[in-house]
Amino acid sequence: MPIAFLQSPEAWRQLGLGGRRVETVQTRRSWVFLTQDHALKLKKSVKERLIDFSTPALREQACREELRLNQRLAPGVYLAVVALRRGPCGWVLEPATAPRPDSPSRALGAATSAAPAQREAGPGPAAADWLVLMRRLPADRMLDRLLAARAVDRAHADALAERLAAFWATAPRTSESARTLLDRAEEELQSSIALVGQARWGWPDVGPVLARCARTLRAGRSMIAHRIAQGRIVEGHGDLRPEHVFLPRLPPRRTSAASPAPTTGKDAPGPAPCPAPENGNAAAWPGQPLVIDALEFNPALRAVDPFDELAYFTLECRQLGAPAFGLRVMARCQRLLDDAPSHRLLRMYTAQRALLRARQALSHLLDPTVRDPQRWQPLAAWYLRCADAALQPLQATELGRRTRFAATHQATAGPA
Numbered sequence: 001m002p003i004a005f006l007q008s009p010e011a012w013r014q015l016g017l018g019g020r021r022v023e024t025v026q027t028r029r030s031w032v033f034l035t036q037d038h039a040l041k042l043k044k045s046v047k048e049r050l051i052d053f054s055t056p057a058l059r060e061q062a063c064r065e066e067l068r069l070n071q072r073l074a075p076g077v078y079l080a081v082v083a084l085r086r087g088p089c090g091w092v093l094e095p096a097t098a099p100r101p102d103s104p105s106r107a108l109g110a111a112t113s114a115a116p117a118q119r120e121a122g123p124g125p126a127a128a129d130w131l132v133l134m135r136r137l138p139a140d141r142m143l144d145r146l147l148a149a150r151a152v153d154r155a156h157a158d159a160l161a162e163r164l165a166a167f168w169a170t171a172p173r174t175s176e177s178a179r180t181l182l183d184r185a186e187e188e189l190q191s192s193i194a195l196v197g198q199a200r201w202g203w204p205d206v207g208p209v210l211a212r213c214a215r216t217l218r219a220g221r222s223m224i225a226h227r228i229a230q231g232r233i234v235e236g237h238g239d240l241r242p243e244h245v246f247l248p249r250l251p252p253r254r255t256s257a258a259s260p261a262p263t264t265g266k267d268a269p270g271p272a273p274c275p276a277p278e279n280g281n282a283a284a285w286p287g288q289p290l291v292i293d294a295l296e297f298n299p300a301l302r303a304v305d306p307f308d309e310l311a312y313f314t315l316e317c318r319q320l321g322a323p324a325f326g327l328r329v330m331a332r333c334q335r336l337l338d339d340a341p342s343h344r345l346l347r348m349y350t351a352q353r354a355l356l357r358a359r360q361a362l363s364h365l366l367d368p369t370v371r372d373p374q375r376w377q378p379l380a381a382w383y384l385r386c387a388d389a390a391l392q393p394l395q396a397t398e399l400g401r402r403t404r405f406a407a408t409h410q411a412t413a414g415p416a
Contacts, residue, residue: 002084002129005091006033006040014093015082015133028367029053039134040082041066049191051297060130066296067132073167073237073291074246077135083127095133137290143245147322156247157325160289161332164240168306169337171234176303178228182221184300185352189217192355195362196384201377209388213351216391223345227305232339238295238302240309241316246290306333307341311349315357315386347390354387 005011007022012035023034029051031042043062047054053062063081070078083096139145143160146152174181193210227233237244295301310333314326334340361380364370 002091003031006031006042011040011091011093012038015095028364034136037136039136041132041134042084042129050301053297056127056129060127062297063130063132066294069294069296070292073163073294077137077290077292079133079135082131082133084129084131085125085127087125093131096127096130137246137292141246141249143242143247144320146247147242147317147320147325152247152325154328156289157328158332160245160247161329161336163289163291164306164329165333165336168234168236168333171236173231174233174235174303176233176300178225181228181233181303182225185221185224186218188356189214189352192359195359196355196380201362201380203381206384209384212395213355213387213391216394217348217351220344220348220394223342223348224305227341227345232305233303234306235299235302236304236306236309237291238304239293240291240313242313242320244291244293246292248288305349306337307339307346308349308353311346312353315350315353318386319382344394347394350390351387354383354390358383358387
């Protein structure tokens with residue numbers, strides 16, 4: 001593994017970037033190397049049910065998708081795909097992706113940390129691996145930190161909603177059938193129940209909770225089928241969480257009340273471009289939020305209803321103790337998109353996401369090396385309670401409907 005090389009200033013000098021001090025962050029699926037102004041992400045060789053990074057070719061494909069997808073909501077942040085090769089004198093880093101014509105060329109950092117010259121990789125040894133080069137955003141301007149510090153207001157929520165609504169209004173609609181999408185939802189539900197319901201977690205009452213959730217979610221699938229039939233499913237972000245949202249330091253510009261809402265036609269305008277700032281100060285970014293880390297490894301998981309993504313985002317804001325922010329973003333998106341899904345549908349989406357997050361939390365405990373082992377089971381239990389609470393009004397409605405049906409059937413059937 002070339003980890004020591006990527007942690008060295010020499011690696012960054014090869015890219016024409018300053019990097020006297022390199023921080024290293026390890027996640028479940030990546031190594032991330034950070035300098036003051038930039039970041040390099042190296043994907044681990046993992047293979048899971050929905051993710052396959054097991055070969056250099058697959059990791060290259062994922063890196064290129066990551067670069068492409070994140071131009072949509074984070075232009076100016078994702079700079080290049082970088083090839084890692086074994087040269088005669090050691091490891092070599094080489095930018096391997098030509099710039100997009102509309103990509104900003106100015107660097108986030110000072111002149112000493114400008115983006116490297118982009119070129120197609122020339123002849124030479126095959127790449128041993130691939131990385132994504134990014135500008136580093138100030139951590140204190142990420143939404144999860146801001147929510148924890150209570151440092152956001154309605155203007156920030158409205159600016160984020162406007163950015164997201166413009167993105168979803170022009171996003172490609174999915175070509176997948178309703179049957180495919182609903183089968184995928186059922187597969188995800190079964191996977192969540194299988195892991196969350198395991199006896200190893202010591203939750204004696206989890207079985208009835210999961211059974212109630214599964215029954216109610218399956219009974220409400222017709223609502224999702226209706227959204228699919230309406231053409232509401234788009235190629236979205238796929239992982240819309242507060243930690244992936246950057247807000248500028250200066251108060252965002254407010255959109256005039258007279259400004260038209262985004263349209264859904266082919267001529268609808270896309271999100272306004274975000275040129276890169278002159279320097280590394282977060283205040284130099286334009287007054288629009290940026291959203292990073294779009295889900296790149298499985299296109300099927302990006303085929304989403306925008307209000308499924310918003311239900312997920314609101315759930316994550318609630319987990320951080322700031323549900324009002326997520327609700328404000330959702331309400332604003334409803335107006336901008338001229339789309340108001342029912343409360344029943346939003347509860348369905350919230351419960352589905354909460355069960356998925358419970359499963360993801362517990363899956364950390366199955367890793368060979370578990371980081372923060374005390375964190376995951378309480379977090380999973382919190383998500384499970386959220387799923388059950390979201391569905392309780394629907395469960396009561398379904399119980400009432402069944403009771404009325406049974407009474408009517410008994411009355412019309414007459415004596416045996």
